[in-house]
Amino acid sequence: MKRLDKNEELCIACHACEEVCSKAFFKESNLEKACLRIIEGEKVKIINCTQCGVCIDICPVEALSRGSNGVVRINKKDCVGCLMCVGFCPEEAFFQHDDHVEPFKCIACGLCVKACPTDAIFIKQ
Amino acid sequence: MNIENMKNSHKLLKKYDYKLGTIDKGYTNRTLYINLDNNTIKSKAVTEEMKEKFIGGKGFGLKLLWDAVKPTTKWDDPENQIVIASGPVGGITQYPGAGKSLVVSISPLTGIVIDSNVGGYFGPYLKFSGWDALEIQGKADKDVIIAIDGNTGNVRIEEAPLEAVDGHVLGEQLTEMYADSEKDKRHISVVTAGTAAEHTLIGLLNFTFYDIRRKVARLKQAGRGGIGTVFRNKNIKALVVKFSGVKSDLNNPHDIGLINRAGIRLHKEIRKFDDNQCRMRQVGTANIIEIMDEYDLLPTHNYKFGSHPDTYKIASNVFRDKYLTQDKPDGCWYGCSMSCAKAADKFELKTGKYKGDLVTVDGPEYETAAGVGANCGIFDPEYILENNFYCDTYGVDTISFGTLVAFVMECYENGIINKDITGGLELNFGNGEAAMELLHQMSRGEGFGKIAGQGVRRMKKIFVEKYGADPEFLHDIGMEQKGLEFSEYLPKESLAQQGGYGLTNKGPQHDEAWLIFMDMVNNQIPTFEDKAEALHYFPMFRTWFGLCGLCKLPWNDIVPESNISAKEPAKIPEHVQNYVDIFNGVTGRNIDKEELIVQSERVYNFQRIFNIRMGVGRRVHDAVPYRSVGPVTVEEYESRSERYDKQLIEDVGYNPEGKSTEEKIKVMREYREDQYEQLIDAVYKRRGWTMDGVPKVEKLKEIGMDLPQLIEVIKDLQ
Known part of the structure; x- marks a missing residue:
């Protein structure tokens, strides 16, 4: 299964990962539209999807499914925007923005990994 | 019977094409009117005044x-x-419990307005199809289906001779017929009644939603007051609406962010707390079966008692562990993460015309388990599921059915009716076989089932007039008021809940006020004024759900962390604010929690005056049977004599020492009935009504509801 993993101790909270993600997904630089989040504090926290699949069963319209590489994807056409996946994600790594009806999540594409200067995030197979 | 044949047998009586229009901040600004006498279909405008005074729903x-x-x-x-x-x-779709349909009609049981709040997809699909409401007047000559296509914009009235009448069959047939593919089935919602709705006065309406995982049309019920009976009397077989394209912004809300934030907050609360609070996602409303028993509130044997040693046999975990399919998204509308619409799959029926079939049973809800089970002394989970299934598909209300069978059983055990009268049915408490047969008779329109199906009020009259029953005793034990059977809570030890049942508009249904714990268990409302305040606030607050298209359950069946420090925890203030937010978020209005109550007061007083206009709705109609207030019989008193003796000493100032049970019952009754009258005085005063229960003109002026047609009804009654 392909998924994003992390080593939070290495994170310097430069937010380059969020930026590249939101640009890839929404064609704009907006940290609130990234599929992962860097939370600054005494210790930096990285909120990321583990592809655990809890959201698949929560979705009332079967808009979420696991692909052959193990990644959970959303079918925006079927999604009704109920945001139950956002509320029920155990990692709180399913995101939404009021500009969009459908929520969004990490698909382990790896763009953020390339942008990360410290190897704090990486793709695990 | 194949679906194609059924479809080909339809005869088009009328087709009406309409422009789809747009929804603006929650309103389509028009309603759909259909008259089956002459197959008229037309659009009516919704005025700003109508939205201001009546809100919706x-x-x-x-x-x-x-x-x-x-x-x-x-x-x-x-x-x-x-x-x-x-x-x-x-x-x-973002906030749990936001897909309700509100149904009103003049009830065959009460003769006044009944209102029922039901899940399923019909209401939202109707709105997305372009209509804030659907009015159906008149009667068809032959069975018809009314079909609305909300994507192409047309309404059809079609004669439909071949389809089934029973809800679970008809729901499937029409879902299949109107869907283009398996995937399209989710876009269909069907309203049906059932065969027993034709022969009784307790008919209900089933509203479907298609369960894409179980691949079955699920049934949610507009249960109370016999609307299904009206439906079949109009020769309506079904209503169908088809709409595809649901998204969270279809209401064109004023501020979607307010709605999104409230929705996510609540989803998270449910995720974190439901397993340790109400377990709605595991067992639905049935979670309180054993709790009610523990507090002596579970009606058993026609509300004589509040608990029973056999309750463990029908406890919620029995249903969870043996019957209810777990981990399915059981919301009756999109986004309901509370998901209380539980189902037992592949349940094999043991009786009746579908015997041997493997079916999906919706429920059981608490009310059903308590009503058809405990209240009739039948502590058998499989009976409860089977009865639940047949009540739904035959189209009868499980609450009225449970309460009226309990009444019949007490009459049977008292010799008021016998086997000759029941056609051989031995209707003792606990006889599930006889009770099932009674239900099947209702479907067939035969035997004693036809009499029982008239409801408690009419049975009392028949038993007195035909079988010489003592009218006073029947009045005491017949658990109906205004003609509607009581729902399933034992209110004897909670004066506030006696009012919660008695001082309702439609009859004794708990959806206006459920105050037992506040009153009896937590003692938060000790004085008459406190109780009156609760009987003002909570009925008004709860009325509001029905104005907006909402469900009550996500309000207080999940409790947020903030409630620990809340000043008025029973109101769940954080959730009240959620409702203010989602209302303002959709409509762009700017109400606060006080204005929310005034919105309800307008409609509540309107309904009260509607009742008065129909000849009901005065103080005399708010009286309740004594079985709901205190012990009627020696058996009841003596079963809890320690409690009652103590109350006689402490509350009444009467020494029970050496007195007969009959004497003690009499003194207790005088006291409790007087308490109820004092409660009525306090509640009427708080609600701004006269001591005869008529809204005062000044009250109507205060809330901006002094409409000429209302003043006309009440002006001579001030």
Whole structure:
């Protein structure tokens, strides 16, 4: 299964990962539209999807499914925007923005990994 | 029977094409009117005043029904209507419990307005198809289906001779017929009654939603008051609406962010706390079966008692562990993460015309388990599921069925009726076989089932007039008021809940006020004034759900962390603010929690005056049977004599020492009945009504509801 993993101790909270993600997904630089989040504090926290699949069963319209590489994807056409996946994600790594009806999540594409200067995030197979 | 044959047998009586229009901040600003006498279909405008005064949902239903009927209209007169409406908030997908349909009609049981709040997809789909409400007046000559296609914009009235009448079959047939593919089935919602709705006065409406995982059309019920009976009397077989394209912004809300934030907050609360609070996602409302028993509140043996040693056999975990399929998204509208619409799959029926079939049973809800089970002394989970299934598909209300069977059983055990009268059915408490047969008779329109199906009020009259029963005793034990059977809580030890049942508009249903724990268990409302305040606030607050297209359950069946420090925890202040937010978020208005109550007061007083207009709705009609207030019989008193003796000493100042049980019952009764009258005085005062229960003109002025047609009804009663 392909998924994003992390080593939070290495994170310097430069937010380059969020930026590249939101640009890839929404064609704009907006940290609130990234599929992962860097939370600054005494210790930096990285909120990321583990592809655990809890959201698949929560979705009332079967808009979420696991692909052959193990990644959970959303079918925006079927999604009704109920945001139950956002509320029920155990990692709180399913995101939404009021500009969009459908929520969004990490698909382990790896763009953020390339942008990360410290190897704090990486793709695990 | 194949679906194609059924479809080919349809005869088109009328087709009406309409422009799809847009929804603006929760409103389509028009309603759909259909008259089956002459197959008229037309669009009616919704005015700004209508939105201001009536909000939507039940408010719209009441307003439209008022305009349609006369004070003399009976339930089976053609001018009686069935009105179905969502509400301005209805159809949002982000906040749990936002897909309700509100149904109103003149009830065959009560002769006044009944309102029922039901899940399933019909209400939201109706709105997304372009209609804030659907009014159906008149009667068809032959069985018809009314079909609305909300994507192409047309309404069809079609004769439909071949389809089934029973809800679970008809729901499937029409879902299949109107869907283009398996995937399209989710876009269909069907409203049906059932065969027993034709032969009884307790008929209900089933509203479907297609369960894409179980691949079955699920049934949610507009249960109370016999609307299914009106439906079949109008020769309506079904309503169908088809709409595809649901998204969270279809209401064109003013501020979607307010709605999104409230929704996510609540989803998270449910995720974190439901397993340790109400377990709605595991067992639905059935979670309280054993809790009610523990507090002596679970009606058993026609509300004689509040608990039973066999309750463990029907405890919620029995249903969870053996019957209810777990981990399915059981919301009756999109986005309901509370997901209380539980189901038992592949349940094999043991009796009746579908014997041997493997079916999906919706439920059981608490009310059903308590009503058809405990209240009838039948502590058998498989009986409860089977009865639940047949009540739904035959189209009868499980609450009325449970309460009226319990009444019949007490009459049977007292020798008021016997085997000759029941056609051989031995209707003792606990006899599930006889009770099932009674239900099957209701479906077939045969035997004693036909009499029982008239409801408790009419049975009392029949038993007195035909079988010489003592009218006073029947009045004491017949658990109905205004003609509606009580729902399933034992209110004897909670004066506030006696009022919660007695001082309702439609009859004794707990959806207006459920105050037992506040009153009896937590002692938060000790004085008459406290109880009156609760009997003002909570009925008004709860009325509001029905104005907006919302469900009550996500309000207080999940409790947020903030409640620990809340000043008025029973109100769940954080959730009240959620409702203010989602209403403002959709409509762009700027209400606060006080204005929310005034919105309800307008409609609540309108409904009260509607009742008065129909000849009901005065103080005399708010009286309740003594079984709901205190012990009627020696058996009841003596079963809890320690409690009652103590109350006689402490509350009444009467020494029970050496007195007979009959004497003690009499003294207790005088005291409790007086308490109830004092409660009525306090509640009427708080609600701004006269001591006869009539809203005062000044009250109507205060809330901006001094409409000429209302003043006309009450001006001579001030």
